[in-house]
C-alpha cells in the first residue's frame with residue numbers, strides 16, 4: 031500500500047505526549063501528525079493505544095502496546111488491515127519493576143513507605159525480612175517480558191524457572207517447563223510471575239487450582255493482563271492466607287474499582303498498569319514504526335506483524 035500520511039492517535043497520550051513521537055518521526059518522507067477520531071479519515075495508517083472502528087478503513091495499525099487483546103484480529107484480517115505491535119521493548123522496564131516488587135517484599139520497603147505516611151517508627155518482626163539469593167522465581171511466559179525479568183532477577187541471585195508452551199530451554203532461565211507442567215513448576219517457587227499474553231488459552235490460567243498449587247509463603251506477581259487471573263479466586267486465596275501476598279499491575283477491570291478488596295490488603299502492591307512506563311517509551315515505539323516505514327519502502331515483511 032501507499033503510505034502518505036501516518037496519524038499518531040491522541041489515545042497514546044495515556045503513555046506519552048503524542049507530539050514527542052511526531053517530532054521524532056518528522057524526518058520520515060511521509061506526513062506524520064497527531065490525530066483525533068475526526069482526523070483518522072485523512073490517514074493511511076495510525077499509531078495508537080486505543081482501538082476505533084474507523085481504523086478498519088486504514089491499511090496499517092501500529093499498537094504502542096505489546097498486548098493486542100484489545101484489537102479484533104479476525105475483523106482486521108477481513109478488512110485487510112495490517113496490525114503490528116510493540117513487543118520486544120519492555121524487557122528492561124518490566125524486569126526492573128518486577129525486581130522492585132520483590133525487593134519491596136523481601137526488604138519490607140512497602141511497610142516503611144506506608145508507616146512513613148503516618149510518621150510511624152516501626153521495625154519488622156525479626157523473621158519478616160529476607161534476601162533474594164537462593165529463592166526461586168517461576169516466570170510464566172518466557173518472551174520479551176519474561177526474559178527481561180529473568181535477566182534482572184538472575185543478576186540478584188534468584189534461581190529462575192520458566193514456563194512456555196514448548197518447554198524448550200530459554201537463555202537466562204535455569205530450567206524451563208512445558209505449560210502442561212504449570213502446577214508443578216509454580217508449586218516449587220517463592221515467587222510466581224505472570225508474563226503471558228492474554229489469549230483464549232491463557233484466560234483465567236491462574237484459577238483456584240493454580241493458587242492451591244502455590245506455596246502458602248509464595249508471592250504472586252501479575253504484569254501481563256488482568257484476565258489471565260481469576261481475580262475473585264486470587265482474592266479468596268489471599269484472604270485465606272494461602273499466599274504470602276501479591277504485586278499486581280493489571281486487573282480484570284481497570285482502573286481498579288475503588289471498592290476492590292485488593293486496595294486494602296496487607297502484603298499487596300497495586301500499580302496502575304504502569305510497569306512498562308519509561309520516559310523513553312516513545313523512542314522505543316518510534317524505532318519500530320521507523321523500521322516498518324522503511325520496510326514498506328523496500329517491500330520487506332513488517333517487523334512485529336500480528337495480523
Ligand code: NDP
Nearest residue numbers: 096097117171172173174175194195209226227253254306
Ligand atoms: P512475547 O510474545 O515476547 O512473549 C510471550 C511469551 O508467552 C512467549 O514466549 C510464549 O512462549 C509464551 N506463551 C504464550 N502462550 C503461552 C501459554 N499458553 N502458556 C505458557 N506460555 C505461553 O510477549 P511480551 O513478553 O512482549 O508480552 C507478553 C504480554 O505481557 C503481552 O501480551 C501483554 O499482554 C503484557 N504486557 C504488559 C505490560 C504492562 O504494562 N504490564 C507491558 C507489556 C506487555 P512460547 O511461544 O514458547 O509458548
